[in-house]
Amino acid sequence: MSLILGIESSCDETGAALVRSDRTILAHRLATQEKHHAPFGGVVPEIAARAHVEVISPLVENALKDAGVTLADVDAIAVTAGPGLIGGVMVGLVTAKALAHAAGKPLIAVNHLEGHALSPRLADPALAFPYLLLLVSGGHCQLLLVEGVGRYKRLATTIDDAAGEAFDKSAKLLGLGFPGGPAVERAALAGNPKAVPLPRPMKGHAEPHFSFAGLKSAVLRARDAGLYSAEDIAASFQQAVVDCLLDRTKRAILKAPHATALVVAGGVAANGAVRAGLEGLAAKHGLPFFAPPLWLCTDNAAMIAWAGAERFAEGLVDGMDVQARARWPLDPSAEAVRGAGVKA
Ligand code: KG4
Ligand code: ZN
Numbered sequence: 001m002s003l004i005l006g007i008e009s010s011c012d013e014t015g016a017a018l019v020r021s022d023r024t025i026l027a028h029r030l031a032t033q034e035k036h037h038a039p040f041g042g043v044v045p046e047i048a049a050r051a052h053v054e055v056i057s058p059l060v061e062n063a064l065k066d067a068g069v070t071l072a073d074v075d076a077i078a079v080t081a082g083p084g085l086i087g088g089v090m091v092g093l094v095t096a097k098a099l100a101h102a103a104g105k106p107l108i109a110v111n112h113l114e115g116h117a118l119s120p121r122l123a124d125p126a127l128a129f130p131y132l133l134l135l136v137s138g139g140h141c142q143l144l145l146v147e148g149v150g151r152y153k154r155l156a157t158t159i160d161d162a163a164g165e166a167f168d169k170s171a172k173l174l175g176l177g178f179p180g181g182p183a184v185e186r187a188a189l190a191g192n193p194k195a196v197p198l199p200r201p202m203k204g205h206a207e208p209h210f211s212f213a214g215l216k217s218a219v220l221r222a223r224d225a226g227l228y229s230a231e232d233i234a235a236s237f238q239q240a241v242v243d244c245l246l247d248r249t250k251r252a253i254l255k256a257p258h259a260t261a262l263v264v265a266g267g268v269a270a271n272g273a274v275r276a277g278l279e280g281l282a283a284k285h286g287l288p289f290f291a292p293p294l295w296l297c298t299d300n301a302a303m304i305a306w307a308g309a310e311r312f313a314e315g316l317v318d319g320m321d322v323q324a325r326a327r328w329p330l331d332p333s334a335e336a337v338r339g340a341g342v343k344a
Contacts, residue, residue, distance in 0.1 A: 002075040002312050005099070006305025007060065009052040009092030010084025010112045011138065012036075012043045015301030016056075016063035018074070021309045023122055027066035028302040031055045034179065041172045049087030056095050063301075071103040076317065078308020081109035082325030083139070089324040097320055106317040108308040113330045115303040116265040117146055122306035123292040131290070132259035134249050134278065137266035138164035141210045143252040144330060145259060149310045154334035155252045156208035163241055164268045166212035170219045170237050174230040184234045185271055191235030196222045198240040200247065208251040209337060215240055242277045249278065253285050263290045270297040 001021050008015035017028035033051045037043050064070060079096035082089050093109070100107040116135055121127050130147045132155075141162040145153040161169070164181055171180025176187050198218045201211035215237065222233050253262065262282040268274055275291050282289035296303060311317070 002309060003069065003073060004108075004305045004308040004312060005060070005063070005071070005074045005077045006110075006301040006303075006308055007056070007077070007079040007092045007096050008112070008115070008299060008301040008304045009056060009088045010080045010082070011088065011299055012048050013299040014052050014055050014059055015299065015304070016060040017301035017305045018063055018067040018069060019122070019302055019305035019309060021313060023125060023306075025302050026069065027063045028300060029059050029063045029066065030300055031059055038178045041178050042168065043085070045085045045087055048085055049091055052088050052091040056091060060095070060099070071099060071105070074103070074105055076106040076108050076308060076312050078108040078110050078304050078311070080112045080115065080304050081322055082112065082328040084112055084326070086324055086326045089326070093322070093324045101320065106312075107320065107322065108311050108316065109318040109322040110304050110307045110311070111328050111330060112304070113140060113328070114150070114152075115307045117144065117152065117330065118149070118307045118310055119265050119292045119296050119303035120263045120290045121310070122303060123296055124290055127261060127263065127290050130259055131261040131263045132252060132256045133263045133265060134245065135266045136163045136245065136264065136268035136274070138162060138168065140266065141212070142330075143208055143249060145256050146263070149314055150316065152330040154329070154331035155255055156210065156248060157334070157337055158210040158212060159337050160211050160213035161216060163210070163212060163245065164266070166216050166241065167268065169216045170234070173216070173220050173223055174233055176230065176234065181267060181271065184238060185273070187231050187234035188238045188273070191229065191231030191233070193235040193239035195232035196228050196236035198222070198236050200240055200243050203244060203247045206251075208248045208255065210244065210248055212241070212244070215244075238271070238273055242273050245274060246277050246281050250281060253281075253287070259287070261290055262287045265292060265297065267298045270294045
């Protein structure tokens with residue numbers, strides 16, 4: 001049995017967690033930077049990096065205290081080494097390297113996306129490889145065949161914005177506040193999902209890729225038309241995103257007949273309408289459905305510690321020369337998709 005310290009700092013949450021290979025979460029701490037970024041309506045990289053520096057050392061100390069262990073009890077230190085905002089990633093990586101060096105422990109450089117991808121296995125031991133994963137977060141929207149630890153086949157990606165990005169931008173357009181995803185979901189509860197006619201980009205397309213930029217522009221036009229309430233636009237937008245995710249995921253299910261389960265992970269997986277829609281889709285195809293608890297969907301260090309535990313079990317550790325990476329695709333062999341920009 002191994003005990004892993006996990007550290008996360010790739011976006012606007014600083015996290016530290018202690019997780020055992022038997023899936024026991026001994027401690028997990030999270031410091032959110034919401035109030036630092038709220039005045040700007042989005043994450044400001046420079047502010048994020050500074051805020052990580054301020055809290056990361058006490059956060060790790062407190063997580064160790066919560067767990068009732070010391071660094072000497074830890075078997076390895078797992079840290080997000082990318083992809084993400086490079087300043088923040090470097091803060092976490094340097095912290096982890098210093099701790100690993102001082103305590104003489106192995107370092108495990110975790111891909112943040114692998115943290116999300118394996119998080120459903122932390123939540124549920126019944127989830128076995130290979131599974132079809134819809135990874136929907138603020139920076140990514142991908143369908144992946146997860147064949148094993150470190151073995152990801154990308155079936156689809158977004159050709160422009162990520163789904164979470166569309167939630168965040170739409171929330172900003174509608175004046176619903178930051179962070180956008182939960183704000184849109186709350187507003188949508190009071191709106192009519194059929195009130196505003198919005199497009200379903202890529203629906204019916206042969207390849208299961210995504211596109212959300214047009215949907216965001218349509219939200220802007222609906223707002224400026226002055227005919228609809230923010231609640232009706234939010235509800236209609238959320239429904240359009242769900243319809244797109246379901247149509248594209250259905251296509252991927254047909255392309256991955258060996259997948260044993262349908263799984264969702266990443267921040268947007270916290271959305272109730274998204275979860276419910278996917279659960280229905282999985283049932284229709286006779287697939288078991290897995291979604292982590294809400295707190296494990298959005299960024300946290302428990303998923304990084306767990307990915308570390310999975311890698312450690314396979315003998316995958318890294319040298320002290322490992323670098324922080326702003327970009328780090330899970331499937332390096334996946335071809336760039338036209339118009340995909342940095343999100344491929
Ligand atoms: O995985 P995550 O915490 O960070 C990234 O790695 O990107 O995902 C954050 C994204 C944001 O775009 C946020 O608006 C979205 O997940 N999100 C949601 C909800 N909660 C978070 N989107 C829709 N509904 C939610 N309840
Ligand atoms: Zn994330």
